[in-house]
Amino acid sequence: MKWNVALLQMDIAFGRPDLNAATVRRLVNQLAEAKQQPDLVVLPELWDTGYDLTRLDEIADDNGERAKTLLREVAVQLKAHVIGGSVAERRDGRVYNTTFVFDREGNLAGSYSKAHLFRLMDEEKYLAAGEKPGLYILDGQTAGSVICYDIRFPEWLRVHALKGAKVMCVPAQWPHPRLDHWRQLLIARAIENQMYVVACNRVGEGGGNTFCGHSMVVNPWGEVIAEGMQQEEIVFAELDLALVDEVRGRIPVFADRRTELYEL
């Protein structure tokens, strides 16, 4: 199975869901006219509010309904699976940093709330952490997703790989001066789990940060097969899911794990 992926590397207006929804619609319309139709579309982290966490009372999305409406429309318009970046989802009196995933028919395929909250951007003060992995069956294949800071926790991505993920999507708002960390962590997660890593970062400025862009697609051999610059753009790549099995067959990392040594 081959998937064309498209990463919407966009700027995000601080605390302006209306403007950000318009940006998503504009990029999706651009994508609808592109030569290569995508099978999988990925948005960045907190694409509707940015990190305007002090105004979440006002702007958080109740049960993610605002985002779900837009993301379902995108899936149906493009006939593509949508890994909907993430939004500030108000649920049961708390606010989570949540990814909603829609399949190409517009059905909700699952959701994931960021498990590791990033203190350098005050997430732990305003957000609640998720507790479950993000795993979705799309076209009969298992894809996973985590969010931004989660990539610093190799155990967490390993859990997703062990549960069958062949493609790991990473919506992010990753700022300078840590571009090297971003690139190297994504490549390492792809090599060690022998899976595709499809990471969509934002560009622009907000909350005192300048965001790196450099959305990337890394194949299961650790090769960067697509990478954005630091500007608004749609980053395209083709995934060949058979390569995951081929690489796992070539170096049998999963069969060679010594789990009895890893207990603390």
Ligand SMILES: NC(=O)CCC(=O)C(=O)O
């Ligand atoms: N939005 C985030 O989780 C940022 C994570 C980050 O910048 C890092 O260095 O980790």
